Amino acid sequence: MSAVSDRLPTFPWDKLEPYKKTAAAHPDGIVDLSVGTPVDPVPEPVQKALVAAADSPGYPTVWGTPELRDALTRWVERRLGARDVTHRHVLPVVGSKELVAWLPTQLGLGPGDTVAYPRLAYPTYEVGARLARAAYVSYDDPTELDPAGLKLLWLNSPSNPTGRVLSKEELTRTVAWAREHGVLVFSDECYIELGWEADPVSVLHPDVNGGSYDGIVSVHSLSKRSNLAGYRAAFLAGDPAVLGPLLEIRKHGGMMTSAPTQAAVVAALGDDEHVRVQRERYAARRTALREALLGHGFRIEHSEASLYLWATRDESCWDTVAHLAERGILVAPGDFYGPAGEHFVRVALTATDERVRAAVARLTA
Numbered sequence: 001m002s003a004v005s006d007r008l009p010t011f012p013w014d015k016l017e018p019y020k021k022t023a024a025a026h027p028d029g030i031v032d033l034s035v036g037t038p039v040d041p042v043p044e045p046v047q048k049a050l051v052a053a054a055d056s057p058g059y060p061t062v063w064g065t066p067e068l069r070d071a072l073t074r075w076v077e078r079r080l081g082a083r084d085v086t087h088r089h090v091l092p093v094v095g096s097k098e099l100v101a102w103l104p105t106q107l108g109l110g111p112g113d114t115v116a117y118p119r120l121a122y123p124t125y126e127v128g129a130r131l132a133r134a135a136y137v138s139y140d141d142p143t144e145l146d147p148a149g150l151k152l153l154w155l156n157s158p159s160n161p162t163g164r165v166l167s168k169e170e171l172t173r174t175v176a177w178a179r180e181h182g183v184l185v186f187s188d189e190c191y192i193e194l195g196w197e198a199d200p201v202s203v204l205h206p207d208v209n210g211g212s213y214d215g216i217v218s219v220h221s222l223s224k225r226s227n228l229a230g231y232r233a234a235f236l237a238g239d240p241a242v243l244g245p246l247l248e249i250r251k252h253g254g255m256m257t258s259a260p261t262q263a264a265v266v267a268a269l270g271d272d273e274h275v276r277v278q279r280e281r282y283a284a285r286r287t288a289l290r291e292a293l294l295g296h297g298f299r300i301e302h303s304e305a306s307l308y309l310w311a312t313r314d315e316s317c318w319d320t321v322a323h324l325a326e327r328g329i330l331v332a333p334g335d336f337y338g339p340a341g342e343h344f345v346r347v348a349l350t351a352t353d354e355r356v357r358a359a360v361a362r363l364t365a
Contacts, residue, residue: 007130012123012336019325026328031359033289034332036160036307036348038227040281043274046226046264053263060259062251064092068262075269076237079193080218082204088240089213091247092257092265095232096190096221100124103186104132106249109151111135116145117154119340120162122188125154138338142174147181158191158200158305161337161346165198165305171208179215184242190221190234193275196286197304204237213239224307224350225275226268231261233268282307285349285356292363293347301344309347310334320345327362 016034023030063069072090076082093099101124104115114135117125121138129136134152139145142153155174157166166174171187178185187203203209203216217238223229236243257265268274290300290309298311313320317333324331324345332348334341351359 004131007133008127009123009130016321016330016332019321020330022322022325023328023330028328028358031329031351031355031362033348033351033359034330034346036224036350038224038229038350039352040227040278042227042230043268043271045271045274046228046268049267050231050260050264053260056259058259060256060262062092062254062256063087063247064257064262065259065266067266068092071266071269072235072237076204080202080204080237081206082202082237083206083211085204085237086240088244089237091236091243091250092262093234093236093250094255094257095223096188096219096234097124098232098255099219099234099236100188101128101131104128104134104152106246107132107152107184109134112149113151114149115152115154116142116150118156118159120159120334120337121154121156122160123336143177147183150181150183153178153183153185155185155187155203157187157189158195158198159302160188160191160306161308161332161334161341161344162301162310163191163303163306163308165195165200168201168205168207171201171203175203175209175216183215185216187216187218189218191224191306192220193225194279194282194307195305196283200305214241215239217242222265222268225278227278228264228268231264233257233261233265235265281353282349285351285353288356288360289347289349292360296363307349309349310344311347312344314343317342317345329359329362 069087069090073085076085109132111133114137115129116137116139119138119140126136175185189202192200202218204218209216217236219236221234293311298313300309300311303309317335321331321333332346334344
């Protein structure tokens with residue numbers, strides 16, 4: 001076991017504990033804007049679907065029920081503009097983090113292979129490469145990478161942590177470059193329904209991929225758009241030549257989404273109203289926090305989408321974390337997401353309205 005764990009970096013969130021204690025000591029309590037975990041209720045139609053499926057004594061299937069696959073294909077076409085999507089183009093997964101961490105291993109990557117991800121990125125992209133003993137490299141422009149040995153290219157739009165959105169032109173150019181060099185593209189699009197100042201586009205859109213899904217797969221999650229982080233509900237959509245072997249591997253590994261969760265996902269993807277309501281909640285919180293941070297002397301970069309504000313006071317991110325912790329506000333240091341984030345902090349919008357008001361009051365006092 002130590003041989004596996006020794007491949008991994010120090011778990012970053014442990015470093016935040018002393019600052020969490022400081023913030024928690026505030027007389028009015030902590031405002032935790034560090035981890036982007038949903039705090040609002042699970043939508044009622046989703047809860048009802050889960051309860052209705054509670055009597056599920058048998059094993060679920062890895063590929064999911066036909067009803068689930070129908071829901072996935074319908075949503076991908078309706079919301080992302082994809083065309084001619086069949087059951088072979090979709091695959092449920094047990095939350096997107098599990099997929100990210102184990103994808104290089106399941107693809108058979110190892111020593112001599114390289115995984116690439118953005119310069120500022122979700123740390124699990126690197127973890128996945130480490131688990132597979134593959135090499136890894138970060139990039140500013142993926143088309144400037146050395147394609148030799150590059151087997152997996154991660155895109156992330158909207159970005160975690162920066163909220164940056166890749167334009168249709170950037171995506172089109174990257175997909176064309178990857179195909180030219182035989183590089184598999186996985187596009188993490190978990191925040192695609194949370195665009196504020198930009199309209200995120202999927203790699204599944206025909207304007208990006210030319211009507212072909214060859215060599216591209218997108219990753220989607222219901223954690224943020226439907227408050228289902230506790231359900232571990234996500235899915236892949238894209239190239240059947242990639243998803244077919246992954247399905248077989250995951251069958252052997254028993255990587256099954258629970259039957260009640262599958263029913264809940266069907267309900268969630270079929271209901272747009274709860275997504276609209278949740279977007280309005282996040283939009284109001286974003287406006288309040290953004291104005292308060294700017295008034296407190298912060299500069300905000302990108303942040304045109306997703307559930308975070310990428311903010312800086314042009315100092316060490318840890319100095320900023322300490323400054324805010326003294327005011328009872330906990331945020332994530334930017335260097336969790338790569339050295340390029342050393343002067344930034346990530347401020348999550350995932351706190352209750354009452355806690356957001358408390359943070360605004362402390363920032364504007």
